[in-house]
Amino acid sequence: MKKKEWYYLLGTLSGGIGLGILLLGTESLKANSHTAFNLYDTYYDFPSFYAHIAIVVLSFFVIYLGRMVYNNFRITVVNLVFIAATILMMTLICGLTTILKDAVQAVGQTDIMSGEDWSGNLHNLLTISQGVLLSLLGISGIKTLKLLNTRYFY
Numbered sequence: 001m002k003k004k005e006w007y008y009l010l011g012t013l014s015g016g017i018g019l020g021i022l023l024l025g026t027e028s029l030k031a032n033s034h035t036a037f038n039l040y041d042t043y044y045d046f047p048s049f050y051a052h053i054a055i056v057v058l059s060f061f062v063i064y065l066g067r068m069v070y071n072n073f074r075i076t077v078v079n080l081v082f083i084a085a086t087i088l089m090m091t092l093i094c095g096l097t098t099i100l101k102d103a104v105q106a107v108g109q110t111d112i113m114s115g116e117d118w119s120g121n122l123h124n125l126l127t128i129s130q131g132v133l134l135s136l137l138g139i140s141g142i143k144t145l146k147l148l149n150t151r152y153f154y
Contacts, residue, residue, distance in 0.1 A: 005077045016059035020052040054092055060085040073143035086137045090130055097126050
C-alpha cells in the first residue's frame, strides 16, 4: 500500500473522530458516557462509543465513495476500503430498522400519529437505501475483481 493511501486512511479516520467530537461533544469520549435521542415518545439511550463508530463509518463511506468514483475504480485499496465501509453501513441500517420496529411497537396504534403512516415510509426508505448499497457493493466488487485479475495488488 502506498504512503498516500495511508495518509487518506488516517485522515479519514481522524476526520470522522473529529466530526464525532464536534457533534457529540468532548464529554462523549468518557468511558461511561451515553448518547440519547428520542423517537416520538420513546427515549433511546446508548453508549457514545457506538455513535462515534457510526459517524466514522459514515465518513469512510462518503470519502471512499467519492475517491472510488473520481478514480474510476482504478485503485484497488480504495475499492477494498469502500467495500468494507459499505458492509458496515448496511449493518448500521439494519440496526436502524430494528430500532424503528421497536419504536412502532412502543408507540402502538392508539396515539395521534399512526404507526403505519410514518414508520412504513421510513422503513421503505431504509430498505431502498439497503438496495442501493447492495448494488454499489456488487459494482465495486466486480470492478475490483477485474482489477485484481489484470495487475498485482499494491
